[in-house]
Amino acid sequence: MFAALLAVPAFAQVDFTGEWAPLYHEDGPERLPGPELGDYTELPINAAARMAADTYDADRISVVPEYQCRPHGADYSMRGLGNLRIWQEIDQNSQKLIAFHTHMLAWDSERTIWMDGRPHPPAYAPHTWQGFSTGVWDGNMLTITTTHLKVNYLRRNGVPRSDKAIFTEHWMRHGDYLTVVTVIEDPVYLTEPLVRSDNWSLDPGQNIGIFGCEYAPEVPRPEGTVPAHLPGNNPYLREFAGWYGLPYEATRGGAETMYPEYMKKIAGEYHPPAKCSRYCKCTSLFDCNLNSK
Amino acid sequence: MKRTLLFLAIAAASLLTTQVKVYAHHSFAATYFEDKTITIDGTLRQFLYRNPHSFVHVEAPDDKGVMQTWAVEWGAGGQLSRDGVTRESLKPGDHVIITGNPGRDPEDHRIRMQSIKRPATATAAEFNWKGVVR
Numbered sequence: 001m002f003a004a005l006l007a008v009p010a011f012a013q014v015d016f017t018g019e020w021a022p023l024y025h026e027d028g029p030e031r032l033p034g035p036e037l038g039d040y041t042e043l044p045i046n047a048a049a050r051m052a053a054d055t056y057d058a059d060r061i062s063v064v065p066e067y068q069c070r071p072h073g074a075d076y077s078m079r080g081l082g083n084l085r086i087w088q089e090i091d092q093n094s095q096k097l098i099a100f101h102t103h104m105l106a107w108d109s110e111r112t113i114w115m116d117g118r119p120h121p122p123a124y125a126p127h128t129w130q131g132f133s134t135g136v137w138d139g140n141m142l143t144i145t146t147t148h149l150k151v152n153y154l155r156r157n158g159v160p161r162s163d164k165a166i167f168t169e170h171w172m173r174h175g176d177y178l179t180v181v182t183v184i185e186d187p188v189y190l191t192e193p194l195v196r197s198d199n200w201s202l203d204p205g206q207n208i209g210i211f212g213c214e215y216a217p218e219v220p221r222p223e224g225t226v227p228a229h230l231p232g233n234n235p236y237l238r239e240f241a242g243w244y245g246l247p248y249e250a251t252r253g254g255a256e257t258m259y260p261e262y263m264k265k266i267a268g269e270y271h272p273p274a275k276c277s278r279y280c281k282c283t284s285l286f287d288c289n290l291n292s293k
Numbered sequence: 294m295k296r297t298l299l300f301l302a303i304a305a306a307s308l309l310t311t312q313v314k315v316y317a318h319h320s321f322a323a324t325y326f327e328d329k330t331i332t333i334d335g336t337l338r339q340f341l342y343r344n345p346h347s348f349v350h351v352e353a354p355d356d357k358g359v360m361q362t363w364a365v366e367w368g369a370g371g372q373l374s375r376d377g378v379t380r381e382s383l384k385p386g387d388h389v390i391i392t393g394n395p396g397r398d399p400e401d402h403r404i405r406m407q408s409i410k411r412p413a414t415a416t417a418a419e420f421n422w423k424g425v426v427r
Contacts, residue, residue, distance in 0.1 A: 059401060061319045285427060
């Protein structure tokens with residue numbers, strides 16, 4: 001009987017606790033040095049998202065003080081903004097898992113993923129950069145649903161993500177690797193779910209320091225200036241198509257561009273350069289530059 | 294003794310290699326002409342050693358000879374410290390020569406640092422940095 005009291009029911013649960021370093025073999029140029037202007041490929045965006053991106057001026061982040069220390073949201077954070085720490089919160093009395101917590105280097109962001117079955121708050125509850133997250137087990141995969149995210153980016157060339165979006169993650173640990181498949185559903189800017197994946201490697205020796213963002217006059221401009229392009233006036237939108245030999249329409253994104261069938265559609269109009277000249281090699285932070293080979 | 298020194302060396306190397314400060318504040322391609330370079334030669338007026346990015350502000354003439362205040366984006370504090378750059382490395386008044394990628398808006402007079410050199414003077418040693426701002 002005593003042994004029965006001590007017996008722990010078997011759950012198909014996984015401990016994600018640990019120090020995790022991001023791997024960049026997927027979408028390296030976008031996630032590291034950053035996406036090029038006008039590259040909306042493989043994003044299921046609508047006309048509203050396209051206009052927001054077309055009118056975006058990246059100088060905004062330096063000129064507008066409120067943008068300098070504006071964190072990326074929980075969804076973009078999982079693209080590997082920096083080193084990640086995950087730990088569990090266990091209720092002392094019941095020994096049940098209450099939550100997972102994450103700490104990300106970038107902006108010292110922390111997130112709680114509630115595992116105790118609590119509901120999400122009503123739609124009008126305050127929104128935050130990390131949102132409100134709950135998790136459920138699907139076998140040994142953790143499925144996390146996050147709502148109440150503040151407005152942020154899908155891609156760092158201005159493609160927006162609204163505060164109505166629902167962010168779903170599927171965490172899968174296999175040994176020392178963590179694969180996170182993410183799904184963003186945004187009724188304001190997306191016509192279909194955006195599915196991406198990112199991988200992390202366990203790094204027990206990593207030391208996450210303090211980010212500690214500091215406001216400063218990076219690029220002084222008159223007070224109240226908000227860099228932007230008026231609709232139709234962004235002169236840089238065709239660069240990307242030219243560099244990579246793509247038809248301009250393909251760079252404008254849309255759900256169609258996510259699927260392999262689209263390659264057949266543009267086969268006659270796609271003329272890649274004879275020799276790679278931009279981001280020819282990009283697998284890590286240290287080899288992903290314009291002229292990397 | 295040798296074992297102790299070896300242990301300390303390994304521990305120190307581990308500390309350096311695990312402090313990987315990786316983050317992605319903004320897209321450099323969206324902010325700068327990455328396939329162009331510009332060189333300015335002037336006087337450092339301010340050195341902001343910080344996160345998300347350090348900045349140096351330099352008074353230097355533009356290509357028309359008109360004095361401008363250039364905003365030169367550098368690495369985050371963590372990146373610079375790993376390269377041996379501290380907030381004391383440069384001082385207002387230093388003569389500096391900077392090369393980098395020009396910003397897309399010419400009115401900003403903005404540069405992404407590729408290299409900075411302070412020639413040696415009677416009161417300051419030569420300073421050189423060359424690298425990739427991440």
